[in-house]
Amino acid sequence: MNMPLRLLLLIVMLCTSTSNYAALPLTLDGENVPSLAPLIKKVSPAVVDISVTGANKLLPKDAQDLLKFLGPEAPTQAFSGLGSGVIVDAEQGYIITNYHVIKNANRILIKLISGHQYQAKVVGQDIQSDIALLQIDSKQPLVAMTFADSDKLQVGDFTIAIGNPFGLGQTVTSGIVSALGRSGLNLQNLENYIQTDAAINSGNSGGALINLKGELIGINTAILGPNGGNIGIAFAIPANMVKNLMQQLLEFGEIRRGILGIKGGEVTPELAQSFDLDVNYGAFIYQVTPDSAADKAGLKAGDVITAINGSNIKSFAALRAKIGSLSAGKEITLKVLQEQKVKTISVILGGEGDNLQAKAPIVIFEGATLKDAEEGQMTPGVNVLAIEKESEAERIGLLKNDVIIAVNRTPVKNQQQLLSALTESTKVRALNIMRNNRPIYIILN
Known part of the structure; x- marks a missing residue:
């Protein structure tokens, strides 16, 4: 009887007990039939269904209308949504999900596989990595999922996705790791995705991607499909990145992102040839x-950075994502190709306020030198220290000594908050500026 190659490989793998994966036989009619059922039964209680309700602010189509709605009575539209989550701490009731699942929600309802339901509170969130940490006060014992070391993943490893697609309830699909270090879905975000062909659809966001040991290897977050449906290309945030961000949210209540202080790009064949590089991958440092x-x-x-903490770096986007998930003050070890020699360099990551001359990370501010608000500053915001002549920042109307205090009425006190507010907003955005102690607005198209 013909058998799909994946099923055949799965049966062979399950029937061969190794130190990494234990065989999981299921007795049926007196025969041992390979099955994932015992594993799913063990880990599925750690995956929850999430339903949210809230209200989105309605933004007008052009700048003139936008200014009319900058008052407190801006109209809103009610919405509801569905997603998934993963219990990562049974005692404290902590649940990881995607930020976009709970964005603007004023009520978050968690449903366990047992049928019990609880309202959740938001402990913390990070827009750039699309991660949110929730908490429930459960009267029932919870089951938590263990984190895997996602840096050890290889293309071809088996994967299992568990989530709540289309609100159907808990659903399990399987596949393999199709690729690692994927990026480019949203250039504003931190992206170092695991790509899998396990079937993932709308509602799976925030759910678990696990290995055959039942460990969490990633949080399912996005799919690539022409009509929003599964075509076998899905993406998950690596477990190590999720774990680092979660620890920051628990410790600080916010993300205190580490900063390396470089600008760079990918190592292309042309770049490798021009600089006579011995590698064709990694993060090339421009500045x-x-x-x-x-x-x-x-x-x-x-220089070309090829590894961080012993894990290879395939692209600048991967380096950016890994650094962006670590906290300020964290010591890291980089493997670097410098002047044709391989070196190991230790770096203690800086914080947002360390690089006073760092350019803003958003293209519309190219040419602006920014500095976060100082403690005790009369008008908290992002200070504009200097503007380059004929730059994009000058073109949009920024001036030296301006203080950016809000985006579309969302207050900002540092460059990270400014980036997050601009990332969240629609195509029409209004910068609230304090100039000579008077508030003005600059409209960005």
């Missing part, structure tokens, strides 16, 4: 910010 963590550690323009 090192003066007095930054990278500068203090001895990194130079023209």
Whole structure:
């Protein structure tokens, strides 16, 4: 009888007990039939269904209308949504999900596989990585999922996705790791995705991607499909990245993102040839910010970073995502190709306020030198220290000594909040500026 290759490989793998994966036989009619059922039975209580309700602010189509709605009576539209989540701490009731699942929600309802339901509160969230940490006060014993070391994943490893597609209830699909280090879905976000062909659809967001040991290897977050349906290309946030961010949210209540202090890009074949590089992957450094963590550690323009903490780096986007999930003050070890020599360099990551001359990370502010608000500053916001002539920042109307205090009425006190507010907003955005102690608005198209 013909058998699909994946099923055949799965049966062979399940029937061969190894140190990494235990065989999971299911007795049926007196025969041992390979099955994932015992594993799913063990881990599925750690995956929850999430339903949310809330209200979105209605933004007008052009700048003139936008200004009319900057008052407190801006209209809203009610919405409801569905998603998934993963219990990561049974004692404290902590649940990881995607930020976009609970965005703007004023009521978050968690449903366990047992049928019990609880309202959740938001402990913390990170827009750039699309992660949110929730908490429930459960009267029932909870089951938590263990984190795997996602840096050890390889293309071809088996995967299992558990979630709540289309609100149908808990659903299990299987596949393999199709690729690692995927990026480019949203250039504003931190992206270092695991790609899998396990069937993932709307409602799976925030659910679990696990290995055959029942460990969490990723949080399902996005799909690539022409009509929003599964075509075998789905993406998950790696478990190590999720774990690092969760620890920051628990410790600080916010993300205190570490900063390396470099600008760079991918290692292309043309770049490798021009610089006579011995590698064709990694993160190429175009520029090192003066007095930054990278500068203090001895990194130079023209270097290629190929690994962080022993894990290979395939692209600049992957490096950016890994650094972005670590906290300020964290010591890391980089493997660097510098002047044709491989070096190991230790770096203590800086914080948002360390690089006073760092350019804003958003293209519309190219040419602006920004600095976060100082403690005790009369008008908290992002200070504009200087504007380059004929730059994009000058074109949109920014001036030296401006203080950016809000985006579409969302207050901002540092560059991270400014980036998050601009990432969240629609195509029409209004910068609230304090200029000579008077508030003005700059409209961005």
